[in-house]
Amino acid sequence: MGTGALGGQEGDRVSGDGGPGNWSPLDHAVLRQVLDGTPAGVGIYDPQLRYVYVNPALARMNGLPADAHVGRRITEVLPDLDDAGEEALRQVLSDGKSREVPSSGRTHAESELGRRYWQGAYHRLDAADGTVLGLVGIMLEVSASRQHQQELERARERLAILDRAATFIGTTLEMDETCAELAGFLVPLLADIATVEVFPTERSTPCNRGVLRLRRAAMAALPNLREQVKTFGEPGEYVEYPSGTTIPRCLRSGSPVVQNLFDDDALGHGGSVRERMAAFRSVGIHSALVVPLAARGEPIGTVTLVRCGESPGFTERDTETVQDVVRRAAIYLDNARRYTHEHGIALELQRALMSEPGSPHPSVEAAFRYQPAGSTALVGGDWYDTVRLSYGRTLLAMGDVMGHGVEASVDMSQYRSMLRFVAAADLPPHRILRRLDALISETESGRPASCLLALVDPARGTCTFSSAGHLPPAVIRPDGTVRIVDVPVGPPLGTGHGGYEAVPASCRPGDVLLLYTDGLVERRGEDIDASLDRLAGLRLHSDGDLGGLVDRVLSLLVVEPADDDIAVLAARIIR
Template sequence: MVPEVDAVTGAVARLVGTHAGDVRDVGAYAVLQGLLDGTPAAVGVMSPTMRYLYVNPALARMNGLPAEVHLGRTIGEVLPDLDAKEDVLRAVLRDGVPREATSSGTTHAGPPGRRWWHGAYHRLEHEGEVVGLAAVLLEVSESRRTQLELDAARRRLAVLDAAATRVGTTLDLVETCEELAELFVAELSDVATVDVFAVEGANGAPHQPLDMVRMWRAALSHRPGMSEQAAILRQPGENVDYQQGSMVPRALSERSPVVVNRAADEEMARQVSSPDRLAVFRSVGLHSVVALPLVARGSAIGMVTMSRHGAADEFSPEDVILARDLARRGAISVDNARRYAHEHDIALALQHALLAAPDAPHPDIELASRYRPAGSSVEVGGDWYDAVALSGGRTLLAVGDVMGHGVQAAVEMSQFRALLRVQARSDLEPHEILAAVDRTSTKAGIERVASCLLVLVDPATDTVTFASAGHLPPLLVGPGDAAELVDVPVGPPLGTGFGGYGSVRRRSDPDRVLVMYTDGLVERRGEDIGESLQRLTRVGLTAETPLVRLVDTVIARMITDKPEDDIAVLAARRRPSAPDRT
């Protein structure tokens, strides 16, 4: 036995008052010995230098080693895989304040896997001398595992709740994928990518290579300071080809996560997108990857791939379970965005096909027009403009907006436009044309209503006649930067069946430009419409500007951010009549 063991054993003997021939003291020591040996709590005594002096049978069984093997050795020498919180023990020896701590790790006994113990520690003293440290430990593995499971469940619920509020905030496919990748990085990984299936003939991918699975990278996210790890990957907007048999095709085929944790180079080369990229991945410390299929409504629509690098832990089973649940939630949002994008593209193509350019007016009228959709995150509206050449040198200009968005709005826009063209050739006044279209559209069963502004330009009489069905007033731009809104009587929208339209007539002025528009040009959330219209009069337009440039200028100056609605603008200017023109 080492000298310090003898010294402290002698001190403990003195503490219990053991003297040769003293029957009472020997009996007291035997009672104390029986108490320590018989208690189910693990009890140990350590020297001031943190070496075992005494280990009761319960502690010996817990550690899986005989008591005598402990004596004279440190905790680390006896149990190298145990986190014993030795800093707490040293603090107790230093200041004498009792403390409690929970240690964890593995011993030489018991079931495999991590276990937990809760210990109480106090300093032993004799005649003012620190003689050791006493420890009483109880195993709390069961309650600790239960607590960890509860904590994991709470974390899963918190992350899934975050997915519900942070992913799918728009119907834009790229933004939705970016939100999903950012959430994976925030909760689980160093780097995350989101890929969706490439569209035939799109994104520079007319054909899929043989023996490869081609996807389109929609998003990439990484932790701060990991730009080098992210830079080696295919960037958003590029195609990514995965070798057959690698983890991404497997995950898509099996519809379940595929995990590669700290695999050897040979195995990792089979799992990544291409074997020749393994060296690049290893150069930035990549060691663990998880591929998670995005499956919605029974179909695989994409893939989330997350990775860990450097000193980060490998992915645990709990990480994979959380990631799988997160991918399931995210897949619904991604699929909604994909479906919306498909419908949006159809509606936009339909609207462009139906809208095209306005008909050619009479030679007396110069026109310029622009249609600007709100963007992929907002549904296509039913905005339109038109010009119809009538008898007697007259030209009817029209701008309208069908209520609502989507394919149906675009279809009904074409119906209103066709009705206007038919009625315009009946030599009716603008307010009479609106009344006829209102009656006809109601009888025809067109479900949506539409606002419309008509302007009849008559060079023969030097007049311009205005009529409105629930539409915003036109703008007259004069020389310099003079601009005014025309006060037009406003009737109900078309399709209501109420009728009641009026007209206002003004002299035509070749020195002025007429600007007609839909509400997407001026309306802003949180801004009064009157303020919006006054802002339009102050944008600094001039009638001398070429019409195309004037239209582009008014849109650029009125729309400083992503537009909230579709915009249609039609600008017209009278050309001076030739002397022999009727």
Template sequence: MQAEEHADPSYADVTALDTLIGSSPAGVAVFDTELRYVYVNPALERLNGMPAAAHLGRRVGEVLPDMNVRTDIMRQVLADGRPREMTTSGQTWVDSVIERRYWRVALHRFEEDGAVRGLIALAQEVTGTESEREELRRARSYLTLLDKATVSIGTTLDVETTCQELADFVVPEMADVAVVELIPDADGPVRRASPPGVLRLRRAGVASVPELTDELSRFGGPGTDVDYQEDAAVTRCLAADGPVIENLVGGEGLNRNRSGPSPERAAAYRALGLHSAVVVPLTTRGRPLGALSLVRAGDSPPFTEGLDVVVARTLAGRAAVDVDHAHRYTHEHRVARELQRSLLAEPRVPNPGIEIASLYLPAGEGALVGGDWFDAIPLRGGRHLKVMGDVMGHGVDAAVAMSNYRSMLRVMADDEHPPHRILERLDRAIGQSDLDRAATCLIAVVDRKEGTCEVASAGHPPPVFIDPGAPEARVARVPVGPPLGTGFGGYRTTVLPCAPGTVLFMYTDGLVERRGEDIDVSIERLRQLKLPPGGRLEDLLAEVVDRFADAAEDDIAVLVSRSRGY
């Protein structure tokens, strides 16, 4: 029931709220910020003795003139958002032999998208039955639970973490046992095929009250494949995209509901005292992702239609959105990682007189891949070109842009232009293409015969030279032009000494950038680089990992090379 005629048009749609507590025996009203009724559930209609339509758009004093209501407390809840309870007394329009009746009212501020929309009031006559008072307590508890769900579920973009958060969240507030199971991802690891007529799900989250934890662990934790027959509650739930309640008294329901219908397993469930279950689907964008199963045991009341199911389905719907986001993130992460891995394969050695080693370290499993790339290209006359680049941003788009940059640079390098000319041509080509991501780039052309290295930079950190027997490495101070893709040009080539045996060390900024530290200070630390005993380039990269990787906040790419002489 909605207050379409009298409600403030900015007020949230209360259809979902009506579904949630419309059937509650507790009287429920929703007020706008001016304390006018915008919703009254059937129970409150009966308590007040007048239809909902007679409430809408009016204040309490106008509807119930003989009721003593503390509107000052209601305004305090609106102002600070702290829930409160108050006692009201008087008479409604219901005939009663009692001279004065009393009600206990719980007040909660209602918000949507960060904006205060009004108040929710839950009223129960103090002299009501014990079961009605319990329903009021549960309604209040569930409203609080739904408020907390937003910050407790979906805190990461990891599917398993989200599912476990959902399971942990509903135990013990709603169930003694909670299990979240997902339809296996088609892009995920290859799993054994399920038998005909069997639904196979992957268990992704399990939680229980402490006294059941040890016993339940032997029935399979997260990562376990679970098979369901056609008549199982989980199968029926997903087929109908709706909740299924199983009251499992006697064990027949247990035998049908679970994956293993063996007498031994059914007996084990009965021994644990499991007696009632509800299964709700995890569905988003019209696509089923899995199911949430809640089970009660011992003295916990059985699940019933109404508040239990609505709250469980609401929580499952919210979690499904988070799981879907995590699925899409995981898929994009996988695609981008594979693309980047294919583009960051060990670069081909330009000729037998050149040693090359490379390193790529992502910032962490939780970070999207970046656009770091490197390459080595043979040139005529024994010369060779090496490049280190970093496309700005992360994800598939950055990896695709990195592929385009690398391909165009390979074509332009074949024309034997000096490094600054290659950067100028690449900058113009990017401006004429559909790429909208800038990139830094460092190009170095080594001439082993002359013992020189021509270097040009487009916004990239400078190269480092490690000379044999030198007390410290050389950080080359070269002119730095703007990043590629900006269209400004203005690149310059600097010629530096690079004799046979000298190691050319190129890297992306993830190696040196540190929060709160000037980049020049970070780069100066690279002067401490030395070849380890034995002189192997791979050992040098291992030292780089030991010294710099732990503090890195971005991806690290390193390319090292050395000429053996002409």
């Protein structure tokens, strides 16, 4: 904008027929109305980016009178202007190319938006001789739209975190493992140290009056803090919090508690033992966030997040995000807690239904083990029994009712009773299976079941096997070798097809018969022949304690939580 532009030259005049007369849009008075009346902020700056002119709109934006701007640099009026915005204006002065420049900063004006945002268009002002006079900028404030954008970005971030949490937390129905997943997810994403503490099963009976007792189910820390954190305790320990300290207050109110930059008194109020404050300080702990852990209206415990060293304190945004994660994790923990309770009931019921096996003849020694499946399945219908028969013979039985849960356990108990009833008729093993198959198939709700019978006759040195859909038995010889006995496999019990065969085999004193369910050897995705080869490849001592021998077999074959229940029966011929 040069002097000619302000002079109102003749060539610039326009004629308005029938109008108010001739006038120029470049007259000083007209330009003043244009600049003063526009809601956009207009500013003119000299080459040192000092204000030469501001219109009323820009004065209002900056929170200073117009005349208070003149002669002052932009950074003096906007001390918190981002560096990128100022650098862009210098580039316009340097190369003369007009630019649109987004910028942000804090002004002297009071604003609920905090940091404010502008979108400006800038071009260079040159004299007729090419001298750079300065810049002119036209600005619009976009703080509100920017704030809305930031809110959307924050919402997207929280959804992304929750999406990650859904894949990381709740992969198991084991309570402590789920707590460990929660603590491991929070570190390092939202904390330097995180602990999850839950009510013990006996939570209705606190150890001391006025003291809250929790069990530390899980703890996670940054790698460089793990050794130091061990001084605070280990997962599995019980922790007591006096009434009025942070953890009880959090549970009582049901709301998060944030403590940033707390002192020793605040640490003590958190329930810490005074002697441990030095350990807290050595780690550099300065902020904590305690969030209640509850699901379906029932409190489960608390989650405590800690920040150390140069990590920032917890913000309101952090608290909201942690609450979202903890609320989701609480559902998984409640499911795990309910499952653990129901699984325990089913297991106790199964143990009650599976009464002690009968006593074999003195010439046969027997040992039994039952091991329920891991947390991914309910208890099943595995069972075993020994029935004493005439002439010194003993019937060994191993069965597996298809399915899991209480129903399978009830059917297991019923089939076991049927076996004892049928075996009393002193039939050979294949005919016992035939009678059982007929009885179960006539039962309206009877589940199919596999079964392996072994009739041991020490006087004759024989053992007669018969199988209804069950895995073959194994014989452990005194030399430690294991042999899989080839037994024809008939249909499972309950199909009504019959067709069972008896296979005799020699049994010498010192031999150990091993009957088992599929959980002992089968592995997901593995051919059953490979599973049986693994059993046959063992080298075991058949002498010594028989129960110890069974434990040895379990330790060698079950190296991780099994997908199915395991029942094992071992019988040794004594004479």
